[in-house]
Amino acid sequence: MAPTVATTNDAKPVANGAAAKQNARKRFQDVFPRIRDELVDHVKSLKMPEDAVEYFAKNLDYNVPHGKLNRGMSVTDSAEILLGRPLSEDEYFRTAVLGWCVELLQAMFLVADDMMDSSITRRGQDCWYRLSGVGTIAINDAFLLEGAIYFLLKKHFRSDAYYVDLLELFHDTTLQTEIGQLIDLLTAPEDHVDLKRFSLDKHQLIVIYKTAYYSFYLPVALAMRFAGITDAASYDLAARILVPLGEYFQVQDDYLDCYGTPEQIGKIGTDIVDNKCSWLVNVAIANATPEDRAVLDANYGRKDAEAEQRVKAVYEKLGVKARYEQYEEDSYKRICTLIEQIPAEPASTGELKREVFYSFLHKIYRRSK
Template sequence: MSAADAKAQKRQKFEAVFAKLRDELLEHFAAQGMPEDAQKWYRRNLEYNVPGGKLNRGLSVVDTVEILKGRSLTEDEYFKAALLGWCVELLQAFFLVSDDMMDQSITRRGQPCYYRVENVNLIAINDSFMLEMAIYYLIKSHFRSEPCYINLVELFLETTYQTEIGQLIDLITAPEDHVDLSKFSLQKHQLIVIYKTAYYSFYLPVALAMYMCGIPHASSGSSGTDPYALAKSILVPLGEYFQVQDDFLDFAGTPEQIGKVGTDIIDNKCSWCVNTALAQATPAQRAVLDANYGRKDAQAEARVKALYEEMGIRGIYEEYEEAAYKRIMGLIETIPETPVAKPGEVVLKREVFKSFLGKIYKRQK
């Protein structure tokens, strides 16, 4: 079987679990005596917003559980790992529905943003809340009697709060309709990226898998590093590197390559590229950025891109990428190569992080 076929089959298996979870949520909803039109509405909300993306975050939970257990999963283990993966996708859907309203975006995943669907409009606010709360219904339904239950709930709550903090900093730093580059800096960019992306896209899927596999926190007074703190110390820089790469591809990648037209310059995004340019711009170069960044004008965008080329942003990015790769590999190597595990015990493995880094390093889309 080719790698592409294996990937498609893996996705198909994961998507089959969504159908079961959707039906479970709808059955519970109907059992509350909800009217037929509300049932149809909730179904459309779930189907329109949850399953259509790349599903990387959700599939990462399943992949990590398999790596940690070091074997194929039983049917029940697969279902539970996939359920947690779909809870991450529900969280993502909650963020995207609300984020698109805040940004007044037009399309998402090749279709109109949900709030722009006929008759939805501001009802999308409540629909986003329902997507979020479906997470806690499903976790309670399937993990209530498991030792990891409260850890799963607390992890989702903490990660949601972190992401909302990141969103606030982003919204007040780079509003689309008011350009003020004095608010931008590489430090601000790093803060936004860590809170808005790294925690929920990278740490959350791995920590969920670790809890499901029964990996304990280090006991107080123990000499070893807490495995969750260790995982976070690797995954947050990994998430930061991923977002810098995304920002760079928005500028340097072609639509054929990245599957979309880059809009960070026109949308006044607090991107790594503009912050890197600002950090070393001469007064004349800064004037070009002030006059052209964040303008809804193709010529202004072209002037900013030309300035990026003149300032050597491509070369700076290549240096950044190599340094980030070495730094992350160094962090991964702090995990014992052959961890000592008691019979039946699951311990953290380097392979979890290497598989993430392998998917990201030098990616072109």
């Protein structure tokens, strides 16, 4: 059973029902065609040839709007919670632009990551680089997705006092994520398996930089800027909550890569064959007998389905599933305790609110996709 959340009203899960969630998603999705057209029209205005304009549009349509959209929608949701009232149409559009900028950043990372990992599917469809006529052009396509962020920020926020803060958030978060990716690639190159490089500490460092900042801190920090929060202490407190939340999310992702189905997670899990420094293998290493370790050393990171199954057999023997379930419960309780550091009744509108963080937590707690 799920642990009981704290008894304050702030701590209750945000549960508006399936219909409300579907409506919120549709409202957010309805903004995408407008910003997509702004981007395509900008490329047209540069007198680019028709085939380049069509290719750019296809890049946007294929890679940006088909994910879960949790990161982007969290900007609008968090802004509304922080302001303590429904957003006006203009406010909603502007926060949705920020949300779609996060989704563009996500798309950029995924296009590049899939190439580096030689992945097959993403979000239930072939990876972009695998499409006919794309191939290594996907490297440039990732750059285009990133550049689109700064076009949109300039177009919609250049006259706002917090414009530079938005630029810094995206630049800083992008660098943090790329540093995390670098650590990951150096720790676990596909062509050289060496489990001595792995550890739970190294895994934690990778996931904090590679996932937590852009997936959790960035959307909330953007909403905080929009809501007029300027004091550094609030951003520090948000990071102290959201970084562990992002770490928990990535451990879930590692678990689902191994135990989730393609229908659930929208891709074929490849962490074992790709020699990924995942939470599961690090837990196995930490608890392995010499015989177990020999099996892991001989089979982890091999492009071989039977070798993959031998690794999974070690996971089963060592009870990795049960260890994950305990980790999830412990993480949930620890994050709830961190959230309780925020006053239950903020002194004024525009200050941090517990509900922002509980809404994140309950979107991912015990998720299956």
